[in-house]
Amino acid sequence: MKRIGLAILVAMVAVSLCFVTTDSFAQEKKPDKKVEKFGEDQRAKEWKGKKWDTSDKKFNWRMSDPWGGLIFHDILIHFADSVRAASGGRLDIRVFPTGAIVPAMEIFDAVSKGTIDGAHTWPGYWKGRNEAFVAFASVPFGLDFEGYNIWYYERGGDKILNDLYGRYNMVAFFCGNVGEELGIHSNKKAQKMEDFKGMKVRTVGWYQDILTALGANVTPLPGPEIYLALERGVIDGCEFSSPAVNYPQGFHEITKYVIMPGVHQPSCQFDLIINKQKWDELPDDLKAIVNICAKETQLWANAWQENLNIKAIDEMGKKVEYVMMDDATIIEFAKQSKKYLDELSAKNPDVKKVMDSQELFKKEFEPWRKIRGGLAPWPYETFIKGQLKQ
Numbered sequence: 001m002k003r004i005g006l007a008i009l010v011a012m013v014a015v016s017l018c019f020v021t022t023d024s025f026a027q028e029k030k031p032d033k034k035v036e037k038f039g040e041d042q043r044a045k046e047w048k049g050k051k052w053d054t055s056d057k058k059f060n061w062r063m064s065d066p067w068g069g070l071i072f073h074d075i076l077i078h079f080a081d082s083v084r085a086a087s088g089g090r091l092d093i094r095v096f097p098t099g100a101i102v103p104a105m106e107i108f109d110a111v112s113k114g115t116i117d118g119a120h121t122w123p124g125y126w127k128g129r130n131e132a133f134v135a136f137a138s139v140p141f142g143l144d145f146e147g148y149n150i151w152y153y154e155r156g157g158d159k160i161l162n163d164l165y166g167r168y169n170m171v172a173f174f175c176g177n178v179g180e181e182l183g184i185h186s187n188k189k190a191q192k193m194e195d196f197k198g199m200k201v202r203t204v205g206w207y208q209d210i211l212t213a214l215g216a217n218v219t220p221l222p223g224p225e226i227y228l229a230l231e232r233g234v235i236d237g238c239e240f241s242s243p244a245v246n247y248p249q250g251f252h253e254i255t256k257y258v259i260m261p262g263v264h265q266p267s268c269q270f271d272l273i274i275n276k277q278k279w280d281e282l283p284d285d286l287k288a289i290v291n292i293c294a295k296e297t298q299l300w301a302n303a304w305q306e307n308l309n310i311k312a313i314d315e316m317g318k319k320v321e322y323v324m325m326d327d328a329t330i331i332e333f334a335k336q337s338k339k340y341l342d343e344l345s346a347k348n349p350d351v352k353k354v355m356d357s358q359e360l361f362k363k364e365f366e367p368w369r370k371i372r373g374g375l376a377p378w379p380y381e382t383f384i385k386g387q388l389k390q
Contacts, residue, residue, distance in 0.1 A: 066104035132350035176301035186237030
């Protein structure tokens, strides 16, 4: 009995020491650092507690584009298919080929007036309405695919775009970016600034004015006329689009060089425009589906196009030589572009608003861009030979 009593006493002492030790540790342990929430998903804030009502009402829209036989037409088809699937067919978008309802360059007015319900476009086509539209399409030495996405989705670019289109009875969404364009298909090996003086080049938009100021003779030919003009020597060179679009046009068959980089268009951004009355008719859940599907198409289009570019540059490279402008020439192009855009901004408050917004983003993003070092995912064999950066 004495042994049992002693065992019980020892056990009780051990338990007591355990509690004392645990309590001592608890007193000595420092409280965890409070982690403040950093960043906020604006949409989560707007949608918090929102009730989504799904009606049985069906909507049928008609959309078109200015692409003709270009593969950009597939971007609109992809978007329409995504909406149809996500909505369970409640929003059915019928895609019409270019010209079936209205000619390519009449699409803007057709959507504004409700002749068609929407369209897939390149905003730069509406330069004549307002120069600011070009800033949402491509800017010489402007935003790349990553930059456009950050600026548009997180820095208020979407609001500026809709403020502009809203004046014309439309709402708009970014819907497809196909990355950097090729430079100039040329029969002249232009690498220095003096090589461009007197050169006959096909281009459009702001780059047309910039090249002209640098001494080139610029002709804004429509796409279908470019090949024949190159073949007959009416022009020495042309810029048109990305590798996957230029390749089937056959420019590489009648030119010797492609002058890189495509400083005129670091990325080519498309949009989706919708008649305001048609948009207002949609219930909230279908509006959300359109928005989400436009974002999905933005992501897909870039991956799709860049993958096609792999084969396109390889095939074209069998016929042409890719040459790089020297650094001094690229810098001179940048200076002339800045001068031109500053003058344009001084004349047009809308251009100034959008360009100031994009430039502010570029400046504020610069430290992170520098710190991450521009490291590129080159193949291992290329990387270890010393080519580390983009």
